[in-house]
Amino acid sequence: MSEALKPGATIGILGGGQLGRMLALAGARLGFDIAIFEPEADCPAGRVAARTVTAAYEDLDAVAAFARSVDAVTYEFENVPVASALEAARHAPLRPGAKALEIAQDRLTEKTFLNEHAAKTVRFEPVDSAEAASRALDWLGGPAILKTRRLGYDGKGQAVVRTAEEAEAAFARLDAPCILEAFAPFTREISVVAARGLDGTIRAYPVSENVHGGGILRETTAPAPGAGAAQTEALRIATAVLEGLDYVGVLAVELFELEDGTLLVNEIAPRVHNTGHWTMDACATDQFEQHLRAVAGWPLGDPAPHSAARMVNLIGDDAHGWRAHLDAGGLVHLYGKREARPGRKMGHVNYLSPI
Numbered sequence: 249m250s251e252a253l254k255p256g257a258t259i260g261i262l263g264g265g266q267l268g269r270m271l272a273l274a275g276a277r278l279g280f281d282i283a284i285f286e287p288e289a290d291c292p293a294g295r296v297a298a299r300t301v302t303a304a305y306e307d308l309d310a311v312a313a314f315a316r317s318v319d320a321v322t323y324e325f326e327n328v329p330v331a332s333a334l335e336a337a338r339h340a341p342l343r344p345g346a347k348a349l350e351i352a353q354d355r356l357t358e359k360t361f362l363n364e365h366a367a368k369t370v371r372f373e374p375v376d377s378a379e380a381a382s383r384a385l386d387w388l389g390g391p392a393i394l395k396t397r398r399l400g401y402d403g404k405g406q407a408v409v410r411t412a413e414e415a416e417a418a419f420a421r422l423d424a425p426c427i428l429e430a431f432a433p434f435t436r437e438i439s440v441v442a443a444r445g446l447d448g449t450i451r452a453y454p455v456s457e458n459v460h461g462g463g464i465l466r467e468t469t470a471p472a473p474g475a476g477a478a479q480t481e482a483l484r485i486a487t488a489v490l491e492g493l494d495y496v497g498v499l500a501v502e503l504f505e506l507e508d509g510t511l512l513v514n515e516i517a518p519r520v521h522n523t524g525h526w527t528m529d530a531c532a533t534d535q536f537e538q539h540l541r542a543v544a545g546w547p548l549g550d551p552a553p554h555s556a557a558r559m560v561n562l563i564g565d566d567a568h569g570w571r572a573h574l575d576a577g578g579l580v581h582l583y584g585k586r587e588a589r590p591g592r593k594m595g596h597v598n599y600l601s602p603i
């Protein structure tokens with residue numbers, strides 16, 4: 249059994265975006281030094297961390313040197329190459345492990361893993377050719393969604409298809425191994441953010457209700473209204489996934505809720521998650537502290553909310569509205585990104601109300 253890290257220890261984070269930034273802020277509060285490994289200079293996390301290494305994820309020598317210089321390594325980006333994660337794990341405890349990355353990086357592997365671990369998903373077919381795309385559509389029925397197996401996020405790398413022609417054209421456009429997913433007739437999208445400690449303890453936040461626009465999360469309401477049965481089922485699913493991966497840290501499970509209450513897993517994210525940002529202001533222990541507690545081998549904190557929350561993402565030019573959100577009583581979190589490009593997550597605002 250590994251020993252718990254002591255205050256003053258250094259935790260290394262692979263990835264330096266806003267999730268790394270909020271982890272670094274939480275880590276500082278717990279007395280850790282946070283070191284960031286990120287390919288891009290001047291990253292959001294680097295500006296609040298103790299130190300930053302700027303190098304490519306594929307630079308295994310740099311990854312090894314980074315891991316040797318810290319007491320534990322974690323990640324905030326699910327597309328860290330598995331080979332780099334394995335290299336880090338040779339030199340320091342890697343939490344969560346590389347298996348979670350391997351599973352979550354490929355939609356086919358991910359859905360297969362979920363189905364093997366008692367978590368239902370939509371029906372799906374692997375698609376490796378234009379002919380396979382139209383055959384799969386015939387099999388699943390339209391409309392269906394063609395998605396690249398790898399590197400899709402925020403609705404990128406996917407297309408809704410209704411006819412064989414559309415399926416073949418979409419495959420040609422995506423130009424990569426894909427899966428075709430049956431369309432989920434969901435009444436709403438919800439998610440559960442849960443943590444597993446080094447000792448196997450599991451703690452989950454209440455499920456949240458999430459609204460997407462253009463494939464990007466816009467708003468989260470938590471706890472999700474009327475989610476009694478969904479909470480129990482979401483916790484069962486999260487537990488199966490966390491245990492199946494022998495996971496340490498915070499993980500999010502994105503779910504489709506159907507009319508009859510069935511929950512289908514859309515995807516899992518092996519990291520802190522945008523649908524857990526509400527916990528920063530509404531819970532005794534937020535998801536960032538919870539993740540670091542797990543990584544450090546500390547006892548998990550109490551995830552119970554003391555308030556209900558509505559989280560609003562600030563995307564692109566929305567960030568210029570920070571003042572109006574402050575005036576309206578919102579708790580504003582900005583990520584320090586230099587430029588408000590369209591579709592870019594610039595910050596978020598939490599509005600609290602009595603629970």
Ligand code: AMP
Pocket residue numbers: 370393400401402403404429430431432433437460463514515
């Ligand atoms: P993803 O990138 O897979 O998380 O998909 C982004 C968004 O597209 C989801 O949050 C849903 O709103 C929608 N979506 C993705 N897959 C499906 C599906 N199989 N059925 C219905 N809607 C979907």
